[in-house]
Amino acid sequence: MDTTGIPHRPGRLPVIGDLIGANPRTPLQHTLRIGKRLGPIFTRKIFGIEIVFAGGVDLVTQLNDETKFGKHVGLGVEGLRAVAGDGLFTAHTNEPNWRLAHDILQPAFSADAMRRYHPVMLEVAHELTEAWDRAAGPVDVAADMTRLTLETIGRAGFGYRFGSFERAEPHPFVTAMIRALRFAQLQNVKLPFVRRTFAGSPAQNRADIATMTNLVDEVIEARRREGGESRDLLGLMLTEGHPMTGERLDPVNIRNQAITFVVAGHETTSGALSFALYYLTRHPELLAKARAEVDAVWGEREPEFGDVARLRYMRRVLDEAMRLWPTAPGYAREAREDVVLGGKYPMRKGDWVIVPLPLVHRDPAVWTDPETFDPDRFEPAAVRKRPAQAYKPFGTGERACIGRQFALHEAVLALGLVLRRYDFEADPGYELKIVESLTLKPSGFTVHPRVRDHAATTAAAT
Known part of the structure; x- marks a missing residue:
């Protein structure tokens, strides 16, 4: 892409470019600080690679036009192909398995499918509250939300129990996954000692990928032996063909899709829940409002499937948490033809731009007082007044997250249950620190967590 006229940080150096001051552990947060100073479009250059970032809503609206742009698989996402191959997230759009898997798996996220998943989500959420009931002191929110969401996708999607709340340490799959994601993220760092320090060795990465694939292969093989007519994700992949052609997924792609859904299906949702609870504990008046909605809508009964969508304020809380910190923090868009971005910046077919969502979600041209946590931004009237492309936590276009409804149902249900049950004592001195891998947490x-008086009475009565 012709970057003439696109601003960059002052002090760019030969060879290393804009590396000074960057932290390999937090590249996104460094990019955000730069973007706030430089404006809606800017570049960063590291070891000869110049990357264009667009964080202005007007530019992103053009980039999200599916007739002129599509998903670009590059940088960290390309590195993830060693883990997930041509799974839905890492596949190039022109790879045949992307469309095939997308069409086969759409029924797994229909309204009927969500009704089937609801009891599983409820079961796992109760395991979380049972663990918090036993807690004698503070709990690590992100760690426990990761246990919750990993266990949910494992059981709902694949009929597999990770035993997340029965373990003192994370499941080996999670440990291997975290290292593999970090390794992929840092593959574009040209200094080998930096990669080894922060991401481990290639040998360790191969071992981590083997740990993940071996577990998935065992789950798939067990399902093949059992047979049956399960309509979960794994059942569809093993038994269904394309609705038009009848073509089936091959065994390697089934493995790739399984890894993709286990990783993406829990990492993003756990982050969204963690950020939401963080902001609620920092705003007691908003927490009280969200809890009052749960008490009024659910009362003390077990929430049924249809009750979850009735928590409209709770959904706004999650939306606002994902506005500030979208846990899948960006995507890249590639030109399908020669275009001029924003009427000023020529792009040839194949050129690409990264969209860092925390900048889009803070664009001062759209968002008033953008650093403030305010769920009322997502009242229906406010949403209608905003540009459609101003909020994209699940990506855009045909490559947007297929599991969006799964994630939102699970998150609203879990957050509703914990707010109904607990008062929270949080460390007032804690300052938000964000860890980056594929996602943010x-x-x-x-x-x-302290059981509320009415919750304790209800539990004793049952």
């Missing part, structure tokens, strides 16, 4: 954020 709060690091070191703990709360001490």
Whole structure:
């Protein structure tokens, strides 16, 4: 792409470019600081690679036009192909398995499918509250939300129990996954000692990928032996063909899709829940409002499937948390033809731009007082007044997240249950620290959950 006229940070150096001051552990947060100073479009250059970032809503609206742009698989996402191959997230759009898997798996996220998943989500959410009931002190919110969402996707999607709340340490799959994601993220760092320090060795990465694939292969093989007519994700992949052609997924792609859904299906949702609880504990008046909605809508009964969508304020809380910190923090768009971005910046077919969502979600041309946590931004009237492309936490176009409804149902249900059950004592001195891998999560954020009086009475009565 012709970057003439696109601003960059002052002090760019030969060879290393804009590396000074960058932290390999937090590249996104460094990019955000730069973008706030430089405006809606800017570049960063590291070791000869110049990357264009667009964080202005007007530019992103053009980039999200599916007739002129599509998903670009590059940088960290390209590195993830070693883990997930041509799974839905890492596949190039022109790879045949992307469309095939997308069409086969759409029924797994229909309204009927969501009704089937609801009891599983409820079961796992109760395991979380049972663990918090037993807690004698503060709990690590991100760690426990990861247990919740991993267990949910494992059981709902694949009929597999990770035993997340029965373990003192994370499941080996999670440990291997975290290292593999970090390794992929840092593959574009040209200094080998930096990669080894922060991401481990290639040998360790191969071992981590083997840990993940071996587990998935065992789950798939067990399902093949059992047979049956399950309509979960794994059942559809093993038994269904394309609705038009009848073509089936091959065994390697089934493995790739399984890894993709286990990783993406829990990492993003756990982050959204963690950020939402963080902001609620920092705004007691908003927490009280969300809890009052749960008490009024659900009362003390077990929430049924249709009750979850009735928590409209709770949904706005999650939307606002994902506005500030979208846990899948960006995507890249590639020109399908020669275009001029924003009427000023020529792009040839194949050129690409990264869209860092925390900048889009803070564009001062659209968002008033953008750093403030305010769920009322997502009242229906406010949403209608905003540009459609101003909020994209699940990506855009045909490559947007297929599991969006799964994630939102699970998150609203879980957050509703914990707010109904607990008062939270949070460390007032904690300052938000964000850890980056494929996704974003709060690091070191703990709360001490205390069962509310009415919740304790209800539990004793049952």
